[in-house]
Amino acid sequence: xxxxxxxxxxxxxxxxxxxxxxxxxxxxxxxxxxxxxxxxxxxxxxxxxxxxxxxxxxxxxxxxxxxxxxxxx
Numbered sequence: 001x002x003x004x005x006x007x008x009x010x011x012x013x014x015x016x017x018x019x020x021x022x023x024x025x026x027x028x029x030x031x032x033x034x035x036x037x038x039x040x041x042x043x044x045x046x047x048x049x050x051x052x053x054x055x056x057x058x059x060x061x062x063x064x065x066x067x068x069x070x071x072x073x
Contacts, residue, residue, distance in 0.1 A: 006031065007042060017047045 001009075010028035014020035022039040 003031065007039075007046070011043070011046065017043065017050050 006029050010025045011020045
């Protein structure tokens with residue numbers, strides 16, 4: 001299992017990206033040499049990626065699943 005998979009699994013077990021804390025993820029992963037600094041940064045990027053994905057999905061839902069580029073008038 002690679003490091004990112006372990007990270008995602010730990011975040012999931014902790015209730016998702018919004019509930020997981022860097023310290024709790026670090027304890028759950030139990031990887032020697034991994035620092036709180038690394039996890040803070042990675043968790044922040046992971047949360048931003050999840051937020052962007054939710055926004056894309058919400059836009060697709062409003063659009064009926066079609067993503068069309070509309071020309072500005």
